[in-house]
Amino acid sequence: GEDVEQSLFLSVREGDSSVINCTYTDSSSTYLYWYKQEPGAGLQLLTYIFSNMDMKQDQRLTVLLNKKDKHLSLRIADTQTGDSAIYFCAETDTGRRALTFGSGTRLQVQP
Amino acid sequence: GAVVSQHPSWVICKSGTSVKIECRSLDFQATTMFWYRQFPKQSLMLMATSNEGSKATYEQGVEKDKFLINHASLTLSTLTVTSAHPEDSSFYICSARALAPGLVQETQYFGPGTRLLVL
Numbered sequence: 717g718e719d720v721e722q723s724l725f726l727s728v729r730e731g732d733s734s735v736i737n738c739t740y741t742d743s744s745s746t747y748l749y750w751y752k753q754e755p756g757a758g759l760q761l762l763t764y765i766f767s768n769m770d771m772k773q774d775q776r777l778t779v780l781l782n783k784k785d786k787h788l789s790l791r792i793a794d795t796q797t798g799d800s801a802i803y804f805c806a807e808t809d810t811g812r813r814a815l816t817f818g819s820g821t822r823l824q825v826q827p
Numbered sequence: 828g829a830v831v832s833q834h835p836s837w838v839i840c841k842s843g844t845s846v847k848i849e850c851r852s853l854d855f856q857a858t859t860m861f862w863y864r865q866f867p868k869q870s871l872m873l874m875a876t877s878n879e880g881s882k883a884t885y886e887q888g889v890e891k892d893k894f895l896i897n898h899a900s901l902t903l904s905t906l907t908v909t910s911a912h913p914e915d916s917s918f919y920i921c922s923a924r925a926l927a928p929g930l931v932q933e934t935q936y937f938g939p940g941t942r943l944l945v946l
Contacts, residue, residue, distance in 0.1 A: 747934070749934065749935075751937070756940075756942070757939055757940065758831075758833075758920055758937045758938050758939040758940045759871075759920065759922075759937040760937075761934065761935075761936060761937075764934060804870065804871070813859065813876075813924070814861055814873050814876060815861075815871075815873070815922075815935055816873075817870045817871045818870060819869070819870045820869075820870050
């Protein structure tokens with residue numbers, strides 16, 4: 717079945733860039749997403765990328781996709797304390813429709 | 828746009844009782860909603876796919892008689908945890924598919940979640 721993996725924890729200083737990595741196994745993945753979850757809350761869609769794209773930039777967020785290696789990353793520029801949360805990558809294909817989530821990466825931003 | 832609400836946001840109940848959780852798409856219609864379960868410090872696990880007007884599709888290992896799903900309208904899906912036990916305590920999150928701006932593929936928007944504690 718589909719599998720999505722992420723590192724569990726990342727700590728950065730305020731103002732630095734954060735890079736959260738994700739790998740997936742399903743070669744038919746068509747859509748890849750990054751969600752943010754703050755404590756006790758639901759998931760907020762941050763950004764998404766199609767599998768035919770290599771990069772997408774949206775303000776402070778940059779998503780890089782290496783389809784050959786099945787590797788996805790999320791870069792947050794000028795990380796702020798408000799960015800502290802758990803970040804989930806997720807993937808789906810057009811046939812399956814449901815999302816497969818990674819384990820989530822807890823980002824801690826030190827002041 | 829694409830706001831999903833859940834009610835209640837948290838509930839405490841006694842073992843053996845049933846609990847109903849509502850998931851609503853507030854400003855769009857959703858033919859398909861999904862129910863996820865999240866244990867502390869873990870990822871989301873898909874429980875079932877709820878289709879308007881038809882039976883839900885349950886993931887392997889999820890008891891359909893335990894977790895009753897009803898998707899009676901295009902804006903409402905309900906999850907009923909029947910005869911709840913302490914091991915059912917978890918964070919339940921629903922999502923609904925919507926067409927995001929600039930996308931041709933629908934994406935999922937998530938509700939804020941319902942925290943269930945069974946005593």
